[in-house]
Amino acid sequence: MGAGKTTVGKLLAKHLNKTFFDSDQEIERRTGVNIPLIFEIEGEPGFRSRESGVIADLANMDNIVLATGGGAILNAQNREVLSQRGTVIYLRATVDDLWQRTRHDKNRPLLQTQDPQEKLKELFALRDPLYREIADIIIDTSKQSVQNLVHQLEEKLAQL
Numbered sequence: 001m002g003a004g005k006t007t008v009g010k011l012l013a014k015h016l017n018k019t020f021f022d023s024d025q026e027i028e029r030r031t032g033v034n035i036p037l038i039f040e041i042e043g044e045p046g047f048r049s050r051e052s053g054v055i056a057d058l059a060n061m062d063n064i065v066l067a068t069g070g071g072a073i074l075n076a077q078n079r080e081v082l083s084q085r086g087t088v089i090y091l092r093a094t095v096d097d098l099w100q101r102t103r104h105d106k107n108r109p110l111l112q113t114q115d116p117q118e119k120l121k122e123l124f125a126l127r128d129p130l131y132r133e134i135a136d137i138i139i140d141t142s143k144q145s146v147q148n149l150v151h152q153l154e155e156k157l158a159q160l
């Protein structure tokens with residue numbers, strides 16, 4: 001959360017002339033409600049099930065850039081679908097960057113806790129190895145503008 005998937009993904013799609021999708025936005029479009037309300041009504045398991053459905057559907061499409069939610073990596077089926085069907089980019093960020101980029105946003109239910117910094121630290125420890133497991137490209141986003149990241153990604157993609 002806060003790595004820049006939605007922001008960088010959207011600009012990357014524009015540069016590559018591909019259609020952009022974001023699994024969270026697609027869930028919101030399909031349900032007509034926002035992510036916090038889905039967590040409130042269905043809990044994290046309900047949200048994860050919707051997320052897997054959306055990722056499986058979108059992975060059937062060609063010529064797209066898909067930004068997932070940060071927790072999509074937790075599910076083995078999602079990892080399998082993403083690695084089989086796509087070129088997986090891991091936008092790596094420090095816990096401090098993630099905190100700075102998410103601290104004023106109330107739309108991430110998992111961070112609405114007493115100690116969101118500790119939560120980000122926990123999630124990073126759990127998820128970093130899983131992202132590494134399927135990433136084709138790993139890019140460090142610290143102190144880099146979104147524009148700059150997109151240029152670097154275009155170069156790295158061309159080299160694959």
Ligand SMILES: Nc1ncnc2c1ncn2[C@@H]1O[C@H](COP(=O)(O)OP(=O)(O)O)[C@@H](O)[C@H]1O
Nearest residue numbers: 001002003004005006007008101141144145146
């Ligand atoms: N490289 C970056 N440098 C500075 N701010 C960034 C960078 N990438 C994203 N942001 C900002 O961080 C916030 C979270 O980005 P977002 O794209 O929603 O991340 P994610 O989808 O991975 O949770 C947004 O306000 C975005 O503008």
Ligand SMILES: O=C(O)C1=C[C@@H](OP(=O)(O)O)[C@@H](O)[C@H](O)C1
Nearest residue numbers: 001002024068069070071108109
């Ligand atoms: O990391 C997570 O578990 C989540 C990340 C969010 O997406 P972003 O990574 O785009 O913030 C969103 O899917 C939901 O709040 C859960």
Ligand SMILES: [Mg+2]
Nearest residue numbers: 005006068069
């Ligand atoms: Mg996002």
